[in-house]
Amino acid sequence: MQTKDALRVAVLGCGSVGSQVVRLLTEQADDLAMRAGVPLELAGVAVRRLDAPRDVEVPAHLLTTDATALVTSGVDLVVEVIGGIEPARSLILAALESGASVVTANKALLAEDGATLFEAAEKAGRDLYYEAAVAGAIPIIRPLRESLVGDTVTRVLGIVNGTTNYILDKMDSSGAGFADALGEAQELGYAEADPTADVEGFDAAAKAAILASLAFHTRVTAADVHREGISDVTAADVRSAADMGAVVKLLAICELRDGPDGQAVSARVHPAMIPRSHPLASVREAYNAVFVESRAAGRLMFYGPGAGGAPTASAVLGDLVTIARHHRAGTRGAGESAYTARPVLPMGETLTRYHVAIDVEDRAGVLALVATAFAEHGVSIQTVRQEGRGADAQLVVVSHRATDAQLAATVAHLQQMDIVREVTSVMRVEGETE
Amino acid sequence: MQTKDALRVAVLGCGSVGSQVVRLLTEQADDLAMRAGVPLELAGVAVRRLDAPRDVEVPAHLLTTDATALVTSGVDLVVEVIGGIEPARSLILAALESGASVVTANKALLAEDGATLFEAAEKAGRDLYYEAAVAGAIPIIRPLRESLVGDTVTRVLGIVNGTTNYILDKMDSSGAGFADALGEAQELGYAEADPTADVEGFDAAAKAAILASLAFHTRVTAADVHREGISDVTAADVRSAADMGAVVKLLAICELRDGPDGQAVSARVHPAMIPRSHPLASVREAYNAVFVESRAAGRLMFYGPGAGGAPTASAVLGDLVTIARHHRAGTRGAGESAYTARPVLPMGETLTRYHVAIDVEDRAGVLALVATAFAEHGVSIQTVRQEGRGADAQLVVVSHRATDAQLAATVAHLQQMDIVREVTSVMRVEGETE
Structure with missing residues (x-):
């Protein structure tokens, strides 16, 4: 050689x-x-x-x-x-x-x-x-494997699937529903005839596993990644995001968490609302971007065409x-670095925030009852917006960070309440540094 | 070892x-x-x-x-x-x-x-x-040296100086003039007491030389880089950019150009207007970003904190x-790659576009005279906007691409014309793929 x-x-x-x-x-x-x-x-x-x-x-x-x-x-x-x-x-x-x-x-x-x-x-x-x-084409493996190898990466947020980003961007810019936006993506060649791998998040979950393994020097497989696709995202969700100055993106999220037994890893793929001021919010059409937070380097983003x-x-x-x-x-590059063998947290233990839209009876005391339901599950409310409409009112609640299990239990509780007609939208809110 | x-x-x-x-x-x-x-x-x-x-x-x-x-x-x-x-x-x-x-x-x-x-x-x-x-902290050397080494990089546009980006961002968001924005940057520690190296583009020019050398596999030194700082950028320039949906940034620009004698390189640092839709336009405060265009990979951007x-x-x-x-x-990485030894074009041969604001007498035929001056130097006009104000009118001309020498000659010509009271703003327009 x-x-x-x-x-x-x-x-x-x-x-x-x-x-x-x-x-x-x-x-x-x-x-x-x-x-x-x-x-x-x-x-x-x-x-x-x-x-x-x-x-x-x-x-x-x-x-x-x-x-x-x-x-x-x-x-x-x-x-x-x-x-x-x-x-x-x-x-x-x-x-x-x-x-x-x-x-x-x-x-x-x-x-x-x-x-x-x-x-x-x-x-x-x-x-x-x-x-x-x-x-x-976006250089992300080499930066994680070499450029950031002297640093401690704490979070990776990626838009790593062009098909779903195209669909969500179209829904945001035109007000279209999921089915129409998917149809358009298929016509233009951005989505396949069977769009399952993209739309249901399988493709993004595979990439999340690879990114989490590299970023945290451990082994994460696709089976470790909690996965939700975008087929349930509605035009109302996208409007609701816009109302709060946010945009809906399918994110691959990898986080390093300090736990009682040392550091653990969270890896998940789901649609989420992120503030329009976040660098990922301006990633349009079928482009990809990976946002990395690390202890010393701070906030980095890598942007470009994700396929083709x-x-x-x-x-x-x-x-x-x-x-x-x-x-x-006569040599070789660095091999796998999985020396930490960190555990992967179950989704229920992930810390996140929820945006919940609820159709309720329009009568006095409703807000207090809803707030009590959140409090019972240990979930703190960041903002609540109330809009009357006819006999009903709509409450839009955005929580502070809590475990996904606490938030899911809160939503289940809300759905049981007499004064709640329907929980019309539940979506996680991401993209803020804590 | x-x-x-x-x-x-x-x-x-x-x-x-x-x-x-x-x-x-x-x-x-x-x-x-x-x-x-x-x-x-x-x-x-x-x-x-x-x-x-x-x-x-x-x-x-x-x-x-x-x-x-x-x-x-x-x-x-x-x-x-x-x-x-x-x-x-x-x-x-x-x-x-x-x-x-x-x-x-x-x-x-x-x-x-x-x-x-x-x-x-x-x-x-x-x-x-x-x-x-x-x-x-932004990984850009390694991506150019390794990730893109199998591709042909054709252009690098960088916001590589945090001080000047902070000042220009402040001017854009608050309408402040250069001196006030510089003073604020100095108070907050974003600019030094003697801001010359940043404000006059010396720091960015050094980085442009390094980027051009790497991107085009040739040797470019700081002395090869045409350099203009931001101290002459006025609040009116920034407003004028906003009127055309653009923002003023100090850019380090490295381009690969096909010439009669093979490929040559252009390397320059100057303030320029870029469309707000360009990914670099949303780089705020003291952040840095490097935008790379290449034949196969397309458009990539690397974003993060540029100093600290x-x-x-x-x-x-x-x-x-x-x-x-x-x-x-017992080995080493790739060394310098300067095998192409491409010539560096003088600034006059650089292809760019100009935004020119001109105070003229408000009488019939003025626009035709101004357009003739552009045409005489072989510069094609893309848009012209005319605004009357009292006895004077203002013309804002944006040219198509021409050599910098042709554009500079056009401006010199305009300044000699009787009907021209003053050329109030001249700035290059960048950030569009051709």
């Missing part, structure tokens, strides 16, 4: 990302060689069908349907952009065992079984890089060049 | 940054050791006066006034946070020659004579890292841990 011979790169998958990786590897070969200190040579591209139409021309002799043979053929670097759990996991493990380093954009796999991959990379003495797995073939390929190429430099120097 | 023995760290300077570096090295020693794979041990702190008051308690035996002896005493890592050209340069060179790697926050030195430092690091086979030199002891120390510690990992692995 100490020679100036070209490093051989195998690309697994030639869809929207893979084709852009192949294009950039070819078009920018000279620059990449100068930057890496060694040429990068495309050794092969594994595809499902040799004759499928694709966005880039790949010489026929480089195409193969035998991905396993390709990754074990003595290549130096493997780019995995197939996605999904299998065969991606087996191919990555085979590549590492064969002595190749790996760049992957596979958030689902990393969030489900990252430990297996990291251990295999460690054992093989090879690199496993994955900048493209979270927030597309070329942006994701940019992140993959950055990792490829970094690893190529390592190969040339 | 392959042992688990502690790496010895020397800190040069114990002011606002140095004291925070010492504090974090001490308080977070256990975490840093886990993350670096090797303990970091404070070997000494060089100060000017042993008995000066400082923000952190340093054991007396670690303090020294002999910085040269400290850096040549066999330490592994040297943190230089003295600032200025000398003795910082000699100390960094002595440290590298003695086999230590160096972390520096010294933008002035890097911008004036980075080549000497990088060559010394290369010769010594040691690392020279400087994340803290640009935009404080603890934030800057966070960036220094990140570099320290990264270098410690390299030491442990």
Whole structure:
């Protein structure tokens, strides 16, 4: 590896990302060689069908349907952009065992079984890089893994799913309901025909697991992440947020919490209201952003396109060049850092705030009864707004921070009360430093 | 270096940054050791006066006034946070020659004579890292050097000076003039008693040189950067920007330009109007942000505190841990990448747009005469707004892109015209992708 011979790169998958990786590897070969200190040579591209139409021309002799043979053929670097759990996991493990380093954009796999991959990379003495797995082109993995490694990260708030941000932004700007905004996103290609992975928060939860693991030097898997999607967010919720100077976003939230038994981690994905003055509030359309709070550095934000073939390929190429430099120097980068083994708090113990809109009978004493219900569960009220309308009135309550369990019990209690016609909206409020 | 023995760290300077570096090295020693794979041990702190008051308690035996002896005493890592050209340069060179790697926050030195430092690091086979030199805690050096290294960066727009951003933000939000806003910034500690380095753009120009060098893989020095400060920005300029939905910011602008003889670089610092819809427009108070445009990744932004002891120390510690990992692995990170040796364009050849406010006689044909003056210099007008007031009228012209030389010639021409009473405001307009 100490020679100036070209490093051989195998690309697994030639869809929207893979084709852009192949294009950039070819078009920018000279620059990449100068930057890496060694040429990068495309050794092969594994595809499902040799004759499928694709966005880039790949010489026929480089195409193969035998991905396993390709990754074990003595290549130096493997780019995995197939996605999904299998065969991606087996191919990555085979590549590492064969002595190749790996760049992957596979958030689902990393969030489900990252430990297996990291251990295999460690054992093989090879690199496993994955900048493209979270927030597309936005450099967030490397800043967490290296730039902030001398600091203590206390919170990460991310808008890490472009589809849901597009839908919520559309609802905010046009007053549309969820179904209409989803339809428009689908028409424009921002949402898939089956939008479940995005809309129900699975994609964001995988990214939250990866971010929490990195930020807090522990292992968090997708199963540890509390997950709520945006399909229940209504136009009324979005209006109600606007009334209080806030906007609804689907957030991936990772927090470090001091507890009686040491530090623990909270990781969750749900829609939340954040103040319009918060830097994340101005993230429009399908853009992504990750907001990081740390003890010494303070408040940082990383913003950019969270998906798309070329942006994701940019992140993959950055990792490829970094690893190529390592190969040339006969070394590798930092591996997984999970030395703290911090417990993950259940959602009920998460500290958050609630915005609750309640239709109540319009008679004297109603506010006192509602306030008493909050107090009984130990939840302190920050603001309450009362609006009469006909025989009914609407109360909008915003709480101070309490545990999610206390807040959920309060809402359940409200729903049982005679004077409450309906709890019309319940949403968490985030984005304030405490 | 392959042992688990502690790496010895020397800190040069114990002011606002140095004291925070010492504090974090001490308080977070256990975490840093886990993350670096090797303990970091404070070997000494060089100060000017042993008995000066400082923000952190340093054991007396670690303090020294002999910085040269400290850096040549066999330490592994040297943190230089003295600032200025000398003795910082000699100390960094002595440290590298003695086999230590160096972390520096010294933008002035890097911008004036980075080549000497990088060559010394290369010769010594040691690392020279400087994340803290640009935009404080915001990770921008590492993303440019590694994350985007597989991409082609075409433009960097940075708000990289907190003092001037505070002043301009105050002028925008309160309508204050420059002098009042500066006075308030000085009272609050955001501006120094002698604010020249910030207000006249010297600090931002040094950072522009560093950013342009990194982004375009070439050498750009502070002397290559066209520099204009904000002391001539008036309350009327800020109002005029607001009228067109824009805000005035001091920008560090680095651009890659295709020219007849290949690619060239433009690097400049000046106040400019940017649309309020641009992500940089919402960067308030003393915050910094760097906006990056690249071919594949698209539009990225990095936001956070650009100065301050603890934030800057966070960036220094990140570099320290990264270098410690390299030491442990017996390797080093990527050095300077200046393989393109691109020429830097003179300011006159820079492409930009102008906002020009002109007091003219209020009579028929004035607009035609003014438009003719623009046309004579080959400058196309995008919009013109005319407001009568008494015997005079005001014209506000916003041009399309032209060279700075054409625009400057147009303004000089206008100032000669009989019907022009005064050119009251000239400012560049930036922040639109073309």
